[in-house]
Amino acid sequence: xxxxxxxxxxxxxxxxxxxxxxxxxxxxxxxxxxxxxxxxxxxxxxxxxxxxxxxxxxxxxxxxxxxxxxxxxxxxxxxxxxxxxxxxxxxxxxxxxxxxxxxxxxxxxxxxxxxxxxxxxxxxxxxxxxxxxxxxxxxxxxxxxxxxxxxxxxxxxxxxxxxxxxxxxxxxxxxxxxxxxxxxxxxxxxxxxxxxxxxxxxxxxxxxxxxxxxxxxxxxxxxxxxxxxxxxxxxxxxxxxxxxxxxxxxxxxxxxxxxxxxxxxxxxxxxxxxxxxxxxxxxxxxxxxxxxxxxxxxxxxxxxxxxxxxxxxxxxxxxxxxxxxx
Amino acid sequence: xxxxxxxxxxxxxxxxxxxxxxxxxxxxxxxxxxxxxxxxxxxxxxxxxxxxxxxxxxxxxxxxxxxxxxxxxxxxxxxxxxxxxxxxxxxxxxxxxxxxxxxxxxxxxxxxxxxxxxxxxxxxxxxxxxxxxxxxxxxxxxxxxxxxxxxxxxxxxxxxxxxxxxxxxxxxxxxxxxxxxxxxxxxxxxxxxxxxxxxxxxxxxxxxxxxxxxxxxxxxxxxxxxxxxxxxxxxxxxxxxxxxxxxxxxxxxxxxxxxxxxxxxxxxxxxxxxxxxxxxxxxxxxxxxxxxxxxxxxxxxxxxxxxxxxxxxxxxxxxxxxxxxxxxxxxxxxxxxxxxxxxxxxxxxxxxxxxxxxxxxxxxxxxxxxxxxxxxxxxxxxxxxxxxxxxxxxxxxxxxxxxxxxxxxxxxxxxxxxxxxxxxxxxxxxxxxxxxxxxxxxxxxxxxxxxxxxxxxxxxxxxxxxxxxxxxxxxxxxxxxxxxxxx
Numbered sequence: 001x002x003x004x005x006x007x008x009x010x011x012x013x014x015x016x017x018x019x020x021x022x023x024x025x026x027x028x029x030x031x032x033x034x035x036x037x038x039x040x041x042x043x044x045x046x047x048x049x050x051x052x053x054x055x056x057x058x059x060x061x062x063x064x065x066x067x068x069x070x071x072x073x074x075x076x077x078x079x080x081x082x083x084x085x086x087x088x089x090x091x092x093x094x095x096x097x098x099x100x101x102x103x104x105x106x107x108x109x110x111x112x113x114x115x116x117x118x119x120x121x122x123x124x125x126x127x128x129x130x131x132x133x134x135x136x137x138x139x140x141x142x143x144x145x146x147x148x149x150x151x152x153x154x155x156x157x158x159x160x161x162x163x164x165x166x167x168x169x170x171x172x173x174x175x176x177x178x179x180x181x182x183x184x185x186x187x188x189x190x191x192x193x194x195x196x197x198x199x200x201x202x203x204x205x206x207x208x209x210x211x212x213x214x215x216x217x218x219x220x221x222x223x224x225x226x227x228x229x230x231x232x233x234x235x236x237x238x239x240x241x242x243x244x245x246x247x248x249x250x251x252x253x254x255x256x257x258x259x260x261x262x263x264x265x266x267x268x269x270x271x272x273x274x275x276x277x278x279x280x281x282x283x284x285x286x287x288x289x290x291x292x293x294x295x296x297x298x299x300x301x302x303x304x305x306x307x308x309x310x311x312x313x314x315x316x317x318x319x320x321x322x323x324x325x326x
Numbered sequence: 327x328x329x330x331x332x333x334x335x336x337x338x339x340x341x342x343x344x345x346x347x348x349x350x351x352x353x354x355x356x357x358x359x360x361x362x363x364x365x366x367x368x369x370x371x372x373x374x375x376x377x378x379x380x381x382x383x384x385x386x387x388x389x390x391x392x393x394x395x396x397x398x399x400x401x402x403x404x405x406x407x408x409x410x411x412x413x414x415x416x417x418x419x420x421x422x423x424x425x426x427x428x429x430x431x432x433x434x435x436x437x438x439x440x441x442x443x444x445x446x447x448x449x450x451x452x453x454x455x456x457x458x459x460x461x462x463x464x465x466x467x468x469x470x471x472x473x474x475x476x477x478x479x480x481x482x483x484x485x486x487x488x489x490x491x492x493x494x495x496x497x498x499x500x501x502x503x504x505x506x507x508x509x510x511x512x513x514x515x516x517x518x519x520x521x522x523x524x525x526x527x528x529x530x531x532x533x534x535x536x537x538x539x540x541x542x543x544x545x546x547x548x549x550x551x552x553x554x555x556x557x558x559x560x561x562x563x564x565x566x567x568x569x570x571x572x573x574x575x576x577x578x579x580x581x582x583x584x585x586x587x588x589x590x591x592x593x594x595x596x597x598x599x600x601x602x603x604x605x606x607x608x609x610x611x612x613x614x615x616x617x618x619x620x621x622x623x624x625x626x627x628x629x630x631x632x633x634x635x636x637x638x639x640x641x642x643x644x645x646x647x648x649x650x651x652x653x654x655x656x657x658x659x660x661x662x663x664x665x666x667x668x669x670x671x672x673x674x675x676x677x678x679x680x681x682x683x684x685x686x687x688x689x690x691x692x693x694x695x696x697x698x699x700x701x702x703x704x705x706x707x708x709x710x711x712x713x714x715x716x717x718x719x720x721x722x723x724x725x726x727x728x729x730x731x732x733x734x735x736x737x738x739x740x741x742x743x744x745x746x747x748x749x750x751x752x753x754x755x756x757x758x759x760x761x762x763x764x765x766x767x768x769x770x771x772x773x774x775x776x777x778x779x780x781x782x783x784x785x786x787x788x789x790x791x792x793x794x795x796x797x798x799x800x801x802x803x804x805x806x807x808x809x810x811x812x813x
Binding site: 001002003004005006092095096097098099100103106107110111114155252310311 | 379380381382551555556561565566568569572573574575576577579580590591592593
C-alpha cells in the first residue's frame with residue numbers, strides 16, 4: 001500500500017481515538033466534581049497539565065476555569081489536541097484515503113465532525129455536558145466498530161489498529177496521571193472515601209468500573225493500577241493496547257514473534273517486554289507518575305520509528321532495498 | 327396539483343409540451359409528484375441534500391478560504407429523455423469522438439488535415455491546447471481521448487446541439503452516479519414506474535477501458551487514478567472513482583520514475599504502475615517537459631510514456647481538439663475523416679479572427695454569447711443580452727485586442743426543466759453532459775449529468791457559477807417498444 005495512504009489511515013485512527021479520549025477525561029471530571037466535598041474547589045487544571053498543552057493554554061486563557069478548560073479541550077481550534085481539531089484532522093486524513101476505507105467509515109467521520117462542529121457553533125451542549133460527551137464517545141466507538149466490520153482486515157486496517165492502540169495506550173497513561181495532579185485539601189483525605197471517589201471516577205472514565213469490580217471487588221489503588229496498566233484483557237489497559245499494537249505491526253511486516261526487522265518492531269517489542277514482566281510493586285518503587293512519564297516518552301519513540309520505517313520510503317529501486325538494523 | 331400552475335413561458339420545456347401536457351415518458355414522474363403533498367416533497371428534497379452532505383459529495387470552492395466545501399446543489403425533479411431520442415444522441419456522440427480522436431492523432435503526426443486546408447494550420451498550431459512536446463507520440467491503440475464529456479444543449483427549436491467537447495479531464499460523472507443513488511432512495515415508486523436505464527455500469531466500463539490500455543500484457547495491470555490532491559475542486563470525484571474501481575488513488579509525490587518505469591512508493595518499497603487515469607492538466611504532469619514549476623508532477627513521466635512503459639488517460643495533447651476555435655470546424659473534421667455528415671449539430675459559431683465575423687460580432691454584442699477560446703468552467707464569458715452597455719464596451723476592447731482568443735454564438739434559448747423553488751415549481755435552464763469511454767470500443771453512458779442554472783433566468787449552468795444538478799433518466803415508456811434494461 002502507498003506510504004502516504006498508510007500514514008493517513010494511521011493518523012485518521014489516532015485522531016479519532018484522541019478525540020474520544022479527551023471527551024472521556026472531560027466527562028469524568030464533570031462527574032467527579034459533583035462528588036467532591038464542599039471546600040474542595042473544582043479542579044480543571046490537571047486536565048490541561050496531563051494533556052501536555054499547559055503552555056499553550058496559558059498563552060490563550062487567563063485562568064483554569066471550567067469554561068476555559070472545557071472550551072480549550074473541546075472546541076478551541078487553536079489547540080492541536082482539542083476534540084474539534086482532532087476530528088478535523090481525522091477527516092482530512094480520511095478524505096485523502098477515501099478509496100481505502102469503507103464509505104460507511106467515511107460517512108461516520110464526516111457525521112462525527114459535523115456534529116461537533118455544529119455543537120461548537122451553538123455552545124448550549126455544555127449545559128448538558130454528559131450527554132454531549134457520551135455522544136462523542138459513542139461516535140468514536142461507532143467508527144471503530146465500522147472499521148472492524150466494514151474494512152478488510154488487511155494492511156490498511158492493521159495501520160488503523162496500530163494507530164488506535166498506540167494512541168489509546170498514551171491516553172490511558174494520561175488519564176491515570178490526572179489523579180496525580182488532583183489536589184486534596186490535606187493528606188487526611190488520602191485513603192478516605194473521597195480518595196475512593198477519585199479512584200472510582202478514574203475507572204469510570206475509561207469504562208473500566210464494572211470490569212474491575214468483577215475482577216477485584218474492592219476499590220484498592222494497587223489493584224486499579226494493576227488493572228489499568230498491566231491487564232492483558234481489558235481493552236483500554238496499557239498492556240493490552242501494546243499487545244494489540246505489536247500484533248498489528250507484526251502482521252504488517254510479516255515478522256515472527258521474537259524477531260525484528262525494523263526500528264518500529266524493536267522499540268515496541270522492548271516496551272512490550274518490559275510490561276510483560278513488570279509488577280505493581282516495581283511500578284510503585286519507580287513512582288507511578290515517573291513510570292507513566294517514561295511510558296509516554298517510549299511511546300513517542302515508537303511513533304517516530306513507525307514513521308521512519310513505513311512512511312518515509314527511501315528513493316531506491318526495490319532490488320536494492322535493504323533493511324539494515326544496527 | 328403540483329404542476330397545475332407550472333408555466334413553460336414560451337421556452338422549450340423538457341417535461342411539458344406547450345399545451346402543458348406531460349411529454350412521452352414523463353407521465354409516471356408527473357403523476358407521482360402530483361400525488362405527493364408539498365411538505366413531503368420538501369422533506370425528500372432536504373433528505374436528498376442531507377444524504378449528499380453526509381456522503382461528503384462536495385466540491386471545494388476556489389477563491390474562498392481553503393477547505394471551503396459545498397454540496398453541489400441537487401434538485402429532485404429528474405430530466406427525462408426517451409430511449410428513442412437517446413439512440414440518436416448516442417450515435418452522434420460516438421461519431422464525434424471517433425472523428426476527434428482521428429483529428430488529434432493526425433495533428434501529432436502527418437497533419438494531413440492541415441495540408442489539405444480543411445482546418446487553418448495557424449489556428450491549430452496556436453491553440454492553447456496544442457502541445458508540440460506530443461508530436462510523434464503513439465498512445466496505445468492510437469486512442470488519445472479515452473474519456474470525453476460532451477456538453478449538449480437543446481435550443482428553442484427542440485434540437486440538441488453540441489456546445490463544447492471536453493477532451494482533457496472532464497469531471498462530473500461521480501455526481502451522475504451519486505444523484506442516481508439518492509433519487510432511487512427518494513422516489514422509488516416513480517423510478518420503478520418510469521423504467522430508467524441504469525448508469526452503474528460506468529465504473530466497470532471505465533476500469534475495463536483503463537486495463538485495456540496497459541502497455542504490458544500482464545494479467546493484472548496496475549491502474550491508478552492520479553489526483554492533484556484533496557484541495558482540488560474535483561477531489562471527491564477522484565477518490566470516488568478510485569474507490570469504486572478498487573484501484574489506487576495517487577498524488578504526484580507518491581510516484582517516481584526509475585529507469586523509465588513509473589513506480590509508486592509503498593510501505594514495502596517501490597512498485598510499478600501501468601496505467602494512470604490522470605485528473606491533472608498536461609501542464610503539470612512532468613516538470614521536465616511541461617511547466618518546470620509544477621509541484622504536482624512527476625519528473626520523467628513523459629520519458630516513461632514515450633518509452634511505452636506507462637499509459638495515460640487521457641493522452642497529453644488532447645486539448646488541441648478542445649479549443650473553442652477548433653470546435654467550429656468539427657463538422658468539417660467529421661466529414662474529412664469519416665466521410666459522414668454530423669449526426670449532432672454544432673451551434674452556429676462566429677470566429678473573431680475572421681474580419682467579417684469580427685465586424686458582425688462587435689455590431690451584435692447585445693445578442694451574442696462571447697467566449698474565450700482557452701477558458702472553461704464558464705469563466706471569461708460575456709452573455710450579451712444580460713450584460714450592461716458598459717460591460718459590453720469593455721469586452722469589445724478585449725476582443726479587438728486579441729481576436730484570435732474569442733468566438734461568439736447566438737444566445738440560445740436553452741430548454742428548461744421544472745425545478746423546486748420554495749413551495750412550487752419553476753422552469754430552469756439546463757444542459758446535458760453525457761460521458762463517452764473510448765477503449766476497445768466506444769461506450770456512452772445512458773443519460774449523463776444534467777446541470778441546471780438555479781438562478782431565475784440564468785443561462786450559466788457551471789457549478790463554479792452557482793449551478794446545480796439533476797438526475798438524468800433515459801426511459802423506455804411502457805407503451806413503446808422496449809430497448810434498454812430497467813432497474
